[in-house]
Amino acid sequence: MPNGKPGDHPLNDICDHQLLVFSQKADRLIREIHEYLSRERMWDLFDWFHPPPQHELERWLERKRDDLRREAAERGWEPK
Numbered sequence: 001m002p003n004g005k006p007g008d009h010p011l012n013d014i015c016d017h018q019l020l021v022f023s024q025k026a027d028r029l030i031r032e033i034h035e036y037l038s039r040e041r042m043w044d045l046f047d048w049f050h051p052p053p054q055h056e057l058e059r060w061l062e063r064k065r066d067d068l069r070r071e072a073a074e075r076g077w078e079p080k
Helices: 012-013 024-034 039-043 052-076
Strands: none
Touching: 012 024, 012 052, 024 039, 039 052
């Protein structure tokens, strides 16, 4: 189980330590998605240690972020 230190898990590295893990774009999208999802739900988005190729990951993350944004707007909720 990750302990929160740099290098223990990509999600912690991106969201907590602001380290570059996948690409600037993918990491930014992950932080944006985290505004809508709890950490527990973030863990299940994909296999963090074996992600899809970068271009596929970035496209998938964009779609996920846009879907979450749309759902939040429909509910009248805005992220922090």
